Amino acid sequence: MRNTFIGRNPSILIFLAVLAVFTIAITFMSEAFGAGVISTSFVKTLGKTLCLALVAVAMDLIWGYAGILSLGHFAFFGLGGYMIGMWLMYERTKEIVAGSMAGNPIPPTEQEIVDGIGTQIFGVVGSSEFPIIWMFADSLFLQLALVVLVPGLLALVFGWLAFRSRVTGVYLSILTQAMTLALSLYLFQNDSGLRGNNGLSGLQNLPGVTASQDFVSIWFFWASALALAVGYIFAAWIVSGKFGSVIRGIRDNEARVRFLGYSVEGYKLFLFTVTAMIAGIAGALYYPQAGIINPAEIAPIASIYLAVWVAIGGRGRLYGAVIGAVFVSLVSTFFTGGQAPDINLGFYTIQWVDWWTILLGLSFVFVTLFAPKGIGGLFDLIADRRHPDRHGADLGPDKGSLQEREATE
Amino acid sequence: MSSQLLEVNGISVTFDGFRAINNLSFNIGSAELRAIIGPNGAGKTTFMDIVTGKTKPDEGKVLWGEMSKNLIGMNEAKIAQEGIGRKFQKPTVFEDQSVEDNLLMALKNNRKSFAVLFWKPTDADMNRVSDLAAEIGLSNELKRKSGELSHGQKQWLEIGMLLAQEPRLLLVDEPAAGMTPEEREHTTDILVEAAKTRAVVVVEHDMEFVRRLNCKVTVLHEGSVLAEGSLDHVTANQQVIDVYLGR
Numbered sequence: 125m126r127n128t129f130i131g132r133n134p135s136i137l138i139f140l141a142v143l144a145v146f147t148i149a150i151t152f153m154s155e156a157f158g159a160g161v162i163s164t165s166f167v168k169t170l171g172k173t174l175c176l177a178l179v180a181v182a183m184d185l186i187w188g189y190a191g192i193l194s195l196g197h198f199a200f201f202g203l204g205g206y207m208i209g210m211w212l213m214y215e216r217t218k219e220i221v222a223g224s225m226a227g228n229p230i231p232p233t234e235q236e237i238v239d240g241i242g243t244q245i246f247g248v249v250g251s252s253e254f255p256i257i258w259m260f261a262d263s264l265f266l267q268l269a270l271v272v273l274v275p276g277l278l279a280l281v282f283g284w285l286a287f288r289s290r291v292t293g294v295y296l297s298i299l300t301q302a303m304t305l306a307l308s309l310y311l312f313q314n315d316s317g318l319r320g321n322n323g324l325s326g327l328q329n330l331p332g333v334t335a336s337q338d339f340v341s342i343w344f345f346w347a348s349a350l351a352l353a354v355g356y357i358f359a360a361w362i363v364s365g366k367f368g369s370v371i372r373g374i375r376d377n378e379a380r381v382r383f384l385g386y387s388v389e390g391y392k393l394f395l396f397t398v399t400a401m402i403a404g405i406a407g408a409l410y411y412p413q414a415g416i417i418n419p420a421e422i423a424p425i426a427s428i429y430l431a432v433w434v435a436i437g438g439r440g441r442l443y444g445a446v447i448g449a450v451f452v453s454l455v456s457t458f459f460t461g462g463q464a465p466d467i468n469l470g471f472y473t474i475q476w477v478d479w480w481t482i483l484l485g486l487s488f489v490f491v492t493l494f495a496p497k498g499i500g501g502l503f504d505l506i507a508d509r510r511h512p513d514r515h516g517a518d519l520g521p522d523k524g525s526l527q528e529r530e531a532t533e
Numbered sequence: 534m535s536s537q538l539l540e541v542n543g544i545s546v547t548f549d550g551f552r553a554i555n556n557l558s559f560n561i562g563s564a565e566l567r568a569i570i571g572p573n574g575a576g577k578t579t580f581m582d583i584v585t586g587k588t589k590p591d592e593g594k595v596l597w598g599e600m601s602k603n604l605i606g607m608n609e610a611k612i613a614q615e616g617i618g619r620k621f622q623k624p625t626v627f628e629d630q631s632v633e634d635n636l637l638m639a640l641k642n643n644r645k646s647f648a649v650l651f652w653k654p655t656d657a658d659m660n661r662v663s664d665l666a667a668e669i670g671l672s673n674e675l676k677r678k679s680g681e682l683s684h685g686q687k688q689w690l691e692i693g694m695l696l697a698q699e700p701r702l703l704l705v706d707e708p709a710a711g712m713t714p715e716e717r718e719h720t721t722d723i724l725v726e727a728a729k730t731r732a733v734v735v736v737e738h739d740m741e742f743v744r745r746l747n748c749k750v751t752v753l754h755e756g757s758v759l760a761e762g763s764l765d766h767v768t769a770n771q772q773v774i775d776v777y778l779g780r
Contacts, residue, residue, distance in 0.1 A: 367646070367650045370649060372627065376629055380626075382610050383609055386610055390645075
């Protein structure tokens with residue numbers, strides 16, 4: 125057992141158990157399958173939170189393990205959302221257009237329907253033509269493939285250019301941030317082909333599905349939980365073996381890894397691309413639950429939030445990333461959703477909607493300075509108490525009187 | 534006479550007008566221990582940087598192996614895969630990882646990312662690790678994080694990682710710095726043993742340590758070779774005394 129994958133990483137089992145219990149509990153409390161204790165919109169919030177946890181795992185791989193502070197992973201997340209959003213919007217609009225044309229005295233031709241969809245979708249940006257990037261929008265399979273291929277390809281090209289030139293540290297962070305900003309500014313333009321600042325909307329409606337949002341929300345919740353479980357196991361597998369050794373080596377001393385004969389650039393590129401794909405999948409599950417995606421989602425601030433979650437949760441441990449993303453994004457929902465009561469100081473009223481970002485910023489500074497292990501570091505305290513690894517040293521008071529070995533036999 | 538492994542041929546390099554290496558040429562055999570000494574700024578570390586691909590020289594060639602392959606223009610990882618291992622002045626091991634993981638990472642295996650992703654240590658690999666650990670005196674420390682080791686133990690671990698790479702040429706930068714006399718003795722033994730099957734080049738300041746290595750010595754001064762031969766031979770050289778030993 126000690127040498128198996130799970131045996132070496134007992135935290136995986138604990139994580140999966142917690143996730144399973146959580147998923148089942150929420151299912152039985154939902155409006156669709158149980159008591160209706162929690163609202164459908166809160167189920168969606170929780171499902172979205174699981175997607176954020178998945179992208180945080182990807183961020184932890186690239187930042188916590190390989191030491192590359194990427195401020196671009198939310199761009200990959202958004203691209204994944206756009207890719208699935210194109211299919212959802214196309215098919216949904218097709219249903220509506222075909223429905224309204226069905227009453228016409230002359231049945232509409234295929235081209236008329238496509239033109240009708242184009243007018244519906246692109247009317248807001250003053251166009252009715254389908255841009256070339258929508259050429260696969262009628263195929264669910266191809267758009268699902270694009271969910272991983274588009275972020276993956278962008279990461280591959282960008283990473284190849286950046287890593288090959290040996291851009292590292294804060295310069296690489298700035299470069300990734302510039303990429304994110306450029307992408308978001310491009311998408312804001314009306315002629316980008318993705319409806320400019322309107323973004324894609326109505327994504328919560330699944331084409332051909334008549335079930336109510338109560339059910340759709342719980343399906344997406346399950347899918348998000350499954351994706352997080354699979355993504356977590358995959359990430360744990362990547363970091364558990366020699367590959368994990370090498371990337372942690374790159375984080376701690378890049379030059380040394382190079383002189384050991386490993387192509388540092390190749391490893392970085394591989395990890396950058398794989399994590400971008402994971403981010404794309406997370407985004408493709410997130411935005412149908414959010415219902416809308418627009419370029420503001422891709423703005424650099426989102427990627428910075430991602431780094432803050434991972435830092436607060438604990439870098440270099442996968443469950444830390446999950447805890448950080450879940451904790452901070454739920455607390456953030458609480459404060460920005462108007463649920464937190466205002467504090468009246470007499471001369472000034474603290475409104476949490478405005479002050480939450482300041483609180484978050486302060487806690488980020490606090491964690492960085494005083495608790496670099498983050499929330500996940502708390503688990504070390506418990507783990508150390510339970511397994512005092514004394515390397516066989518005697519427990520005293522007389523030498524050899526209470527050896528560790530005797531206690532276990 | 535052993536065959537020639539590395540031929541440094543007329544290399545020069547200039548940093549901002551300062552000529553760090555000036556038309557440097559010498560050869561190293563395939564199973565030989567060689568010490569390189571010289572005052573500060575003589576170009577010892579720059580020479581290592583050039584051979585391992587970290588610095589590109591302005592001119593000259595570094596020819597490697599039986600095929601006389603030119604190493605200039607290859608990147609660090611490729612050169613390391615060719616069989617050149619390098620130990621830094623400061624011990625650089627991966628402190629966050631166990632001694633065993635450090636050695637496993639250095640073992641001579643496929644370095645491609647996909648191969649590494651699916652790699653599992655075989656029994657032969659584990660045996661090799663325990664042999665190496667015995668050789669560098671860290672058998673009891675395999676499971677410990679290497680950051681917990683003493684300074685001398687880290688130096689040995691790094692030498693062990695170099696041996697795990699099975700290089701044909703080992704470049705060692707001031708291995709004895711900061712070691713106790715007993716640790717120095719052990720280090721000497723490891724290096725002399727390693728030089729029986731491969732070439733070992735030691736850059737060192739400490740004359741006592743060089744004397745104990747008991748090998749051919751190359752004296753560098755202002756980026757080129759000043760004298761070469763046994764330690765007694767070079768220390769008798771008037772020029773060497775003037776620039777280095779006489780001070």
